[in-house]
Amino acid sequence: MTMHAEDPRQRRRDAKIAEILEVAWSLALRDGLGAISLRDLAAAVGLRQPSLYVYFDSKNALYDAMFADGYQQLLSYLDERDYEGDPRDALVDFVRDLLLFSSASAVRHQMLFQRTLPGFEPSPEGYEPSLEFSRRATALCERAGIKDSADIDLFSALMNGMAHQQVANDPGGSRWADQAERAVDMLLAVAHKSTSKTSRTTTPTRAHL
Secondary structure (H helix, E strand, C coil): CCCCCCCHHHHHHHHHHHHHHHHHHHHHHHHCHHHCCHHHHHHHCCCCHHHHCCCCCCHHHHHHHHHHHHHHHHHHHHHCCCCCCCHHHHHHHHHHHHHHHHHHCHHHHHHHHCCCCCCCCCCHHHHHHHHHHHHHHHHHHHHHCCCCHHHHHHHHHHHHHHHHHHHHHCCCCCCCHHHHHHHHHHHHHHHHHCCCCCCCCCCCCCCCC
8 A cells, every 4th residue: 555645745834833832932022922013933943924813814813723732732742741649649740730821921821821912812713622621620520529510610710810810920830830739639529418419511611720
């Protein structure tokens, strides 16, 4: 059987998109997400601004790609870690890792977990990596005993609050990440006391840590 090589044009396009995204994150770090200049971005990757539209036809399309890329970075980061073993300890490690991930890049945290950009909503395709992250987080919660949808919502809210505090008050540090064990034990205590006989379906949300 003859194997067809990958289209070199597609490889070049993918490589260029990866380069554009890397530079876009750098510009966001320098200027803020909302202040990314497409002219500066095009110049930094060796393109004229009209040529940039071959890859991203609007700033929102760029943001959509950054949103998906940020979540892919998060999934890859989690893939490098081990959450097997004791369910409670695994959830503690997971929470700590999430907070350290947020702490490492304020602009990436803003893109993934805050509504920093007025009017921007990720496309279904761009949103899919965030749903995969939500599925993983929910599975770890359920394995540890946090199963009711209201308790999972509480987990999400608490993790987001801790992450926002980490980014705002100790960027690059671990002040709130170091509270992961206490936070998980608090949530487990609430979950164990829950007497709810019914549960509702949780709708996935942006900022779903």
